[in-house]
Amino acid sequence: MGHGAPRTVLLALALLASGATAALSGCRAQQQPAGAAGIPTAHVLPGRDPAFLARGECAGRSAGSFTEISCRSGEAAARVLARYNGPRPGGPRCPDETDFVLHITAVDQGASEAHSAPEGYACMRNLQPPHPGDPGMGGGPVTVTGDCLYTQRDGVVKETACDGSAAHAPEYRITGRVGARPECPPSTDLYVQVGGGAPVGCARRLV
Incomplete structure (x- = not known):
């Protein structure tokens, strides 16, 4: 393939602000991804750093799409907190402050493999509330x-x-995260698998 040709990178909004879903098995919950309503796209500008949406970079929204832009731009909407290669299922957990996740898929248009943005996902934080x-x-x-x-x-x-x-209405609240179920307090009513270094969430019933 030739060098210098434009590259397009498609991003699927893997999780929306509607929240994560957990499937229960007895008193244990396994976290499952919430479905997305659409598949926004983003375009890598020619000549930009091939590390598309690296940690600390920003993205702007436009007509349902996300494009990497300067964080100093008034059109910047969200910043990358973490960027991982490979599929999200089984991959590293996004930081707690993550507002949404972008699934990144490279679509080459004449670019060399060395300049392709690898498949993966970006953990995003809105620059402004909510x-x-x-x-x-x-x-x-x-x-x-x-x-x-x-x-x-x-x-x-x-x-x-x-x-x-x-x-x-809320029925349970996550009161803490621990390494294993026995570490949850006796008052725990629900165990939620949340991943990361402390993969078990301890929840108490509210109603």
């Missing part, structure tokens, strides 16, 4: 201490706002 990933806000792609959950259907719980402002 921040659905903050504790208790009812959204974000990861479950964090302080988040609340409601029973979506039999065997499945989903995040909701702790202040009761969402359509579903």
Whole structure:
């Protein structure tokens, strides 16, 4: 393939601000990704650093798409907190402050493999409020201490706002994250698999 040709990188918004979903098995919950309503796209400008959406870079939204732009631009909407190659399932957990995740797929148009943006995902934080990933806000792609959950259907719980402002009232609150279930306090009513260095979330019933 020739060098210097434009490259296009497609991004799928893997998780929206509606919150993470957890499927229950007895008292244990396994976190599952929430489905996206659409597939926004982003375009890498010719001549830019091939490390597309690297940590610390920013992206701007335009007509349902995301494009890497300078963080000093007034059109910058979100900053990359972490960037990982490979598929998100089984990959590193995004930081707790993440508001949404972008799935990155490289589509080469005549560029060499060495200049291709690798497949992976970017953990994004909005530059301005709202921040659905903050504790208790009812959204974000990861479950964090302080988040609340409601029973979506039999065997499945989903995040909701702790202040009761969402359509579903909170039923559980994540009180802490630990390395294993026995480390949760005796008052724990629900165990949620959240991943990362402390993969078990301990939740108490609110209602």
